[in-house]
Amino acid sequence: MTGPTPKDGILGIQPYVPGKASAEGVENPVKLSANENVLGCSPRAVEAFAAAAHRLAAYPDPRATILRQAVAEKFGLEPERLIFGCGSDEVFQILNQTFLSPGDNMIQGEYGFAAFAIGAYAAGGEVRFAREPNYRIDVDEILALVDERTKIVFIANPGNPTGTILEGREVRRLADSLPESVVLVLDGAYREFADDPDFEDGFELARTRSNVFVTRTFSKMHGLAALRVGWGYGPAAMISAMDRIRLPFNVNIPALEAAVAALGDEDFQRRSIEHGRQWRSWLTQQIGGLGLEVTSGGANFVLVHFPKTPGKTAAEAEAFLAKKGLLVRYVANYGLPDALRITIGLEDGNRALVAALGAFLG
Numbered sequence: 001m002t003g004p005t006p007k008d009g010i011l012g013i014q015p016y017v018p019g020k021a022s023a024e025g026v027e028n029p030v031k032l033s034a035n036e037n038v039l040g041c042s043p044r045a046v047e048a049f050a051a052a053a054h055r056l057a058a059y060p061d062p063r064a065t066i067l068r069q070a071v072a073e074k075f076g077l078e079p080e081r082l083i084f085g086c087g088s089d090e091v092f093q094i095l096n097q098t099f100l101s102p103g104d105n106m107i108q109g110e111y112g113f114a115a116f117a118i119g120a121y122a123a124g125g126e127v128r129f130a131r132e133p134n135y136r137i138d139v140d141e142i143l144a145l146v147d148e149r150t151k152i153v154f155i156a157n158p159g160n161p162t163g164t165i166l167e168g169r170e171v172r173r174l175a176d177s178l179p180e181s182v183v184l185v186l187d188g189a190y191r192e193f194a195d196d197p198d199f200e201d202g203f204e205l206a207r208t209r210s211n212v213f214v215t216r217t218f219s220k221m222h223g224l225a226a227l228r229v230g231w232g233y234g235p236a237a238m239i240s241a242m243d244r245i246r247l248p249f250n251v252n253i254p255a256l257e258a259a260v261a262a263l264g265d266e267d268f269q270r271r272s273i274e275h276g277r278q279w280r281s282w283l284t285q286q287i288g289g290l291g292l293e294v295t296s297g298g299a300n301f302v303l304v305h306f307p308k309t310p311g312k313t314a315a316e317a318e319a320f321l322a323k324k325g326l327l328v329r330y331v332a333n334y335g336l337p338d339a340l341r342i343t344i345g346l347e348d349g350n351r352a353l354v355a356a357l358g359a360f361l362g
């Protein structure tokens, strides 16, 4: 029996591979594979989530009004130019569905975040991968790929899995050089961990250009990955088009309540950011001291490069660390077969990781 046939291109899509959450024979492993917040989340968010438990029979507000107002106020943005999603992943999906037709193309960095491309392929688009010399987005490499069928450029800034940033002046040069018909998406999922003075949010570009769009998430610094809340800020005309295909009740009540509470907890935010930045620089230095090259920049993880020498490879390191209960992300499917992406852990986990890497390298 032959069943229904998926649309062209669907079966060519590589399914998203999440970070490992378990290892055989290891109880309570340390999960450093999904860039979650190791401090958890704001206790105020937990309280708000629990308080929402008595409202499960109600549909959520389709406009996410309480969160819309809180985000607008916090960042000084126009509320009507915001859109909310089931994670920023859903916002990427809506962008692809709204602006990419079969035969059009989307451009991203060669190591770019997998969710961008999945949505583009699902829309029948072509994905073009711009070279990232030294693991950095290069504006000229992107511009060289643009043609009349280019509809979207996706950049995660800071990048995942590289963690590197594209300086504000380069983002502005890219925005200046792209045709106005091309959407430039600046995904700031890890933005809060970036401390480079040359980093810019992109809100000003999104406010003043007709084609620049910024996304953010509650999954990383706010530690609410389980609740799936992300948002986007962009030109009114883009938001108006995107809102037509957004599912009406896409952010649920407990998630809305918890996200609003999280936004108000500046103490938790400050602790998360300080923890991430402090231990990122410690891990970069310590792992570098073991003789491994480390790429790190503005996120809550580091990218560690391994030699190709048998016995010392990234794949073998991942297996060795897993046996010791340390789960990290092998990023071969991001075009980086010789690297591991390691989320910043709690102090014990970070120290255990460096000790284990030292043992691995002998």
Ligand SMILES: Cc1ncc(COP(=O)(O)O)c(C=O)c1O
Pocket: 034, 035, 086, 087, 088, 089, 090, 113, 156, 159, 160, 187, 189, 190, 216, 217, 218, 219, 225, 228, 229, 230
């Ligand atoms: C670069 C980047 N953007 C977006 C996301 C997705 O975030 P969300 O949980 O909001 O869908 C991730 C998650 O890993 C990410 O790494």
